[in-house]
Amino acid sequence: MSRMPLPYNPKVLELFRNPKNLGKMEDATVTAVAGNPACGDMITFYLKINEQEVIEKASFESYGCAANIATSSIVTEMIKGVKLEDAWKISWKSVREAVGGLPSIKFHCGVLAVGALHRAIRKYYKNKGVSPSWLPEGLSFEEKQALEEEELAKILEKRLKTAEGK
């Protein structure tokens, strides 16, 4: 069989085969689930954050595709030892570059990884009841693309109520 360049570059494939920080974290400070409306995939991000708002550890669980695993893996690496404020600045485009590019149909998988990160950071501050000045009130692009499980359920419930109320 003639060898074709694969849709994923070697770096993505390598990260997919040997992902870093894959698995549940028992002592996480914050956990966030993010769902992908485009493909129906779901990932969970775990962050351990210290008093200085620095991410000490990060891990993820994914039932997603190679692109998702690779980008999640690289995101967890990128944010280790980083302040939340700086972690927030990571965009899905920078992640895409960090893995050496993705096929366009797989962009949303990288968005999901960053969405999960953003969601986790926001949740951390919500739990703490503070909101730092650098954290935008409106949802970031990545957050918008990555729905929380409950959020999906909420939209749904509201819909049903309106329908039933009629």
Place this chain on the structure above:
Amino acid sequence: MSRMPLPYNPKVLELFRNPKNLGKMEDATVTAVAGNPACGDMITFYLKINEQEVIEKASFESYGCAANIATSSIVTEMIKGVKLEDAWKISWKSVREAVGGLPSIKFHCGVLAVGALHRAIRKYYKNKGVSPSWLPEGLSFEEKQALEEEELAKILEKRLKTAEGK
């Protein structure tokens, strides 16, 4: 301008230009209106029928097309002095032949003329309260195609009621 055969044959055109028995009949025994669902046209047939159930006179009013006027004209001619039973047997196909043929898009105009005739005959017996053995209970093809004004209104009203009742 180059001369083309017209869509109507000369006989139809002649009957259209000089129709027989066009106009209201004051002393009609029976009057029937027939509407054409295909084009929205409407004609009225007037019959004067004697004790022997013979049509003494027939006339029609039409706001229809040339085909309709021509066929109506020829029908009123065909049934003059004819017993109702025999007049009933006239079909739209025989009328179409009598006028020397019609363009296919104009078939319904001939059907309307015969429908009006059938409707008038049926009404005559209904008014009298008798129903001769040769008169079929079910509507003839031509009657079905030719709706009475009130019939249309009735269908309509029924529809509205069902809709309103819901």
Place this chain on the structure above:
Amino acid sequence: MLDPYKIREDFPILKRKINNYPIIYFDNAATSQKPKQVIEAIKNFYENHNANVHRAVHTLSQEASELYEEAHEEAARFINAKGMEEIIFVRGTTEAINLVAYSWGCHNLTKDDEVIVSLMEHHSNIVPWELLSRVRGFNVVYVNVKKNGKLDYADFENKISKKTKIVCVSHVSNMSGVINDVKRIAKVAHEYNALTLVDGAQSVPHLPVDVNDLDIDFLTFSGHKMLGPTGIGVLYGKREILESMEPFQGGGEMIREVSFNATKKRCSIAWNILPWKFEAGTPNVCGGIGLMEAIKYLKRIGMENVKAHEEILTKYAIQKMAECKKVEIYGPKDTSVKCGIIPFGVEGLSSHDVALFLDNYGIMVRSGFHCAQPLHEIFGLKSSARISFYVYNIREEIDRFIEVLKEIEQI
């Protein structure tokens, strides 16, 4: 200016003969002919990119999805909408209006509300409201049309009230060609917090239409009347309104998720984003792509030029028809208030016979009431014949039409 002689070369059907006469197609208000560019786009799609849309992973589906989305974007730009999410592809104007009636009307109209409809509407802007009113109990209030064919604006301003929830009016009448001042209507409607639905079936193909400038809430039009394929049309809606609306049809692709809840024993559903929420099931993908090509064709000509060309033809035809003694033109004759649609009658002849005789000489015109029965009643007509122009019609065709009309007067 556009060059209709050059444009004609793009339309294969114009080479056809009917009864040995070259075809003269004057039934454009019913449907338009298609340029070879549109036919080629359809062929090319089926020969090279055909797949189901909504971005399955494989190449063909990616290509088809991109083309289909691009078609939405193209339609959005054409009427100056904000973007794809304001453009819902439907079968045509009729489905677009029904969609609004079902999805918006069913949930927003109740007993004491009123829906204003003009009496010059096509049946597709009357029947959905009448049907719905019988279920929901609101009133359909009809705005008069003057004997001269123009909308009675005083009557409109009289009838609109706080009860009015939506005003449904055509931009251009398909019977008389009269252009309505929908910008003015929308302004008044908004003062009463009512929405405005504009039936653009006869305007979008023939005039520049800018939803932003007109500030209307819904606009509907049909691809087949603007050089595009059959089976495709557009419902434009302001984003916020579309977002607040219930879906119309249920099925694949209009939902984000269906899952079965075993305890509740029912399926739960979450809608997809705009415009897909309103495009249930496999859409008319190729229709959308054909429509995009048609829009590109019209844009190359320029809608101002389309309008100007039709105005010239209409002026010329009206002037020439005035020379025919037995011919009567219905409605206004002033081309500053109307589009290229001319309804007429020939004394002593049924409109269907006028059409039949013209057809005999290869001239295609419509007869009947053109799905605008109420307007015919206002004009006191049982039916009418109608000619209507488009980009490929030329003066010589009108000359020939007049020649045959004069012949017909002799019958």
Place this chain on the structure above:
Amino acid sequence: MLDPYKIREDFPILKRKINNYPIIYFDNAATSQKPKQVIEAIKNFYENHNANVHRAVHTLSQEASELYEEAHEEAARFINAKGMEEIIFVRGTTEAINLVAYSWGCHNLTKDDEVIVSLMEHHSNIVPWELLSRVRGFNVVYVNVKKNGKLDYADFENKISKKTKIVCVSHVSNMSGVINDVKRIAKVAHEYNALTLVDGAQSVPHLPVDVNDLDIDFLTFSGHKMLGPTGIGVLYGKREILESMEPFQGGGEMIREVSFNATKKRCSIAWNILPWKFEAGTPNVCGGIGLMEAIKYLKRIGMENVKAHEEILTKYAIQKMAECKKVEIYGPKDTSVKCGIIPFGVEGLSSHDVALFLDNYGIMVRSGFHCAQPLHEIFGLKSSARISFYVYNIREEIDRFIEVLKEIEQI
């Protein structure tokens, strides 16, 4: 037997290369490719006969109307319906089911009624009933599917009751390919005076279907899945039922008359005859004509031959896929109970990645949940990859697919 090699010559898209590999199209359950005969029929219509239908007087409209009616007749014969009046052209299966839900369901279903739906339905046979149930208050009762992918007939017979008003079930599952015994289902349903709606989207293109023999009340299918154009599909309904139903959309051509009553101040409306009562507005004329050509093409092959050909391919593929160690086929593997649809997974890989890798070698397969989320839940799957065959697929394509699959297993 059919000759797929000869048939392939009719399909221009099969000559295309993807990434320099010849295309292998295994996404037929999503949509089928189109033979040149269908593409040519579309082209020919637009180049020679294009006009609006419903028999305007002129020649083009006469021709277009005749073709469009003939298309209804052809579809009627194909499924052994009684005639054109039982065939309503819609956009596709989704619109067909929504039509029944709106026109029949809205007026015949109330609080204590039940609608039976199977859990192997495509979303388009779930969502319309769920949506309607929220407005009308009836219950949607779901019939289980066994772990082996077959419908649980005992559960069905358990759940049906006098409360059941309609049973909605697919003839063939679009995820697993399982064929349901709809004749048996209809028989049971009729014993309870319930109607039967069969979603034939995956059966009509692949098997002989005879509505008279099956004695079902509604059948729905999509043209684009059976070699026809996008934007056209069929709702078959028994005449008496269609006649008793309220119209769906309102507009031109579905009515016989609209007139304005000045005293009552409202418009009165009378419906048109079948099937036009349900085809409001300008229909997808060219779509209908393309569908007719597709049906003719399938009839020339013979539906028995189509079925036999797919059975051979399916058997072969299942046998070969069993040789792939990391590949798992979901649902039944016995080709006597299923059609040419094979859902599968590759260990350790997301279904979307399986599709992506296959696409890289020119092989088009679907991934995801194929608009059948509840069935995936039953199988305990998040998603699956799916191959599905049609008349132009050949054994060599399966060989190549297996070769690539084995490669993918190594990733």
